[in-house]
Amino acid sequence: MKGRLLFHLACICAALNAVHVLGKRSGGGSQSYVIACGASRRGTDSDGRAWSPDSKFLASPVADSVPAEAQSQDPSLPSAVPYMSARVFTAPASYRFPVPPTARLWLRLHFYPSSYSNLDPANSYFAAAANEFTLLNNFSASITAQALTQAYIVREFSLPPVGSGELNITFTPSTAQGGAYVFINGIEIIRMPEIFGPAKMVGFGDQAVAVDGSSLQTLYRLNVGGQYIPPTNDSGLTRTWYDDTPYLFGAAAGVTSQPDGNVKIRYSQDVPEYIAPPDVYSTARTMGPDPKVNQNYNLTWVFQIDANFTYIVRFHFCDFLLGKVNQRVFDIFVNNQTAQAAADVIAWSGSEGAPVYKDFAVYVGDGPGDEQLWVALHPSVSMQPEYYDAILNGLEIFKMNDSNGNLAGPNPVPSQMLLHDEAEADKKFAPSGPSSTGQVIGGVVGGVLGFAVVVSVCLLMWHRMNGASGMEPGVGRWRPLHGSSCTSTASKSVSGKSNNSSHLTSLAAGLCRHFSLFEIKHATKNFNESQVIGVGGFGKVYKGMIDGGSTAVAIKRSNPSSEQGVHEFQTEIEMLSKLRHKHLVSLIGFCEEDGAMILVYDYMANGTLREHIYRGDKPPLSWKQRLEICIGAARGLHYLHTGAKYTIIHRDVKTTNILLDDKWVAKVSDFGLSKTGPNINQTHVSTVVKGSFGYLDPEYFRRQQLTEKSDVYSFGVVLFEVLCARPALDPSLPKEQVSLADWARQCHRKGTLEDIVDPRIEGQASPECYRKFADTAGKCLADHGLDRPSMGDVLWNLELALQLQENPGEAANSIEDGDGENRHDDRHGAPRSTAGGDEETVVSGGEIHDSNLDEVFSQLVNPRGR
Incomplete structure (x- = not known):
């Protein structure tokens, strides 16, 4: 030590x-500048960094320069500083900064395309230069943000030493665009050590490219096999590192790994810590445990780039799993050319846990396909290593200036589909749930405009995913077919009328009961309003009587005048027709006749969980009832995650989707947004963000990457709702209390959670039970999915809480580990001692599947480092 x-x-x-x-x-000289353009005073961002006003750095008084405030705040902005203030220019203008004459500099420019001083952001086109280097030309932040589906843009450049000791950053409105203007929100200038040396030119033998006198633009900076790394965790250089998974090519994504506690990252004089932070070198992506599989595929990443530039590709390596030469040897390819044959990380670094990096340069012309850069790894079979595998920890891609000192590329071109989606976004969006989502978001993020931008992004991504492949990624055998592409083989309904418009697969149709529209109308008294028992995003829910009045059912009917909800209708039937479990609501059948989309379920006599804890006139539930209901819901969700043939992610867990039957048994309902989860070679499903605000996993919201842990986060909100008896979002409360998830976590950390607990259950919970329940809910709301427990662990802890409530002494003595961590395998180990009695066999595709897999397969699912 x-x-x-x-x-x-x-x-x-x-x-x-x-x-x-x-x-x-x-x-000497200033170490760095962190400037909020247009700001009148210093401000602090969400990372605690202080931003100074820009006025004293303007090269001279500019009559056509005005400070301005953004008229709306997008919910995906990391903080108001520096993005809510801007400096607007309608004529060429410069900033002047004294800088060290021999130091390389990071220059970051921040843009948030919003309306400033009633100017249209679509009219902003401009150039930017840093001394003799052209950084941007005819740049449109609005078009770029629209095409990349981002709310704000950060452009990062690395500038060579400025011998004069003065850095001039000049912005010029484009003359080609009438009424063009410049806006800039933030400028960062950070002193940096010289981290660039000569880079080996790919395809030209031992020829190298000198980088020291060039400017570079950072295009990609990835923490391969790991998660997002914020600027505050970056060894003093305030760089941001992103997850690599969006850039992986194909389904063969390899496996990720981390070092055990005995391996530490050991920097050296050749590789100091400022090259990359420890978080980069302590995660890795490898190809997997099967040598035969590895020899037949490449681990590949694909990146969009600009043609006619030279690119520096930096590979970061640190082998913390193996420690001998020739144990893992692989070839490195850049744009289908061999950049490095027989790469051996241990031979380069000298030992296990020692970082090393390699730079390669590649020129990309303007031929067909030259708008992409490919990076691939493959085992060196000819070297006959001990393991046929490859490893990568981090990847950076920099664009070098051309011979004219230019780094500027063209604006990306938004697709016609995107433009159409944005034009239609407002009238296509329908809020989910009984309350107005628009009003809720308005109270939380400051306006409907910001919310509309998010909806536009989601619609774009949905269309891209479905337009590209005709299906949603990751759905597999349970993929719901789209309406025009499939007709049910069961072409006759119960009434004998044709179901030519059926959207269902024959399998799902065969596992469900078909109701005629006549039967449904008879059961609901012709959809009489007196029979309505609920209203949701899909439509109204009616109580009905079928089979001669002997069976009560809940009948959910879509809005007959709307084309929306087809996908949710299909998904609900595809999912529930193949699942049977005590804690999942049972689908009895459906009706799809004359354009109607109707689902028939078991009737839940006691309604939703929400109406029994708040916003209802029902008697309050006791603490023990609440705990048992939470356990039941957790069993249902755990079964979805682990007990079916495929992992199923619910994606809309909330108190209105937990129903209670006449015996107060909890049942998870509403599978319209559900997705089949990642397979054994994936860590997540990349998909458009859907769900209910207040319950959305923030990591899923930021990165559009869905995992089972997204359901865990939503269920954590449910647990705090049950404990505190208040909505997940309440705009009428003070700002810090609007979000229950944020407020409850804050109170839990401060030890004041008791102050917001529902007073109607005060004194009912034993201290040990209350503590275990609150700790479990708090862990569910961890910022990162990896830090959250699995649903199996949540279930185990809730059952422990119940034991602590009923028999506090015996329960405390019967366990050694109070956390319940790793009690259940996250994918396959259904808790036989707790939920086993409630598990029922899943029927999928007419086959019967056991959720218990053998040890060999479980190791494939959870590969361990060698």
């Missing part, structure tokens, strides 16, 4: 000394 502490202290001292020497050599 003492030795490791001394090592870390030595590293810190060396880094500080390097900065000191750099500052001395450069003749």
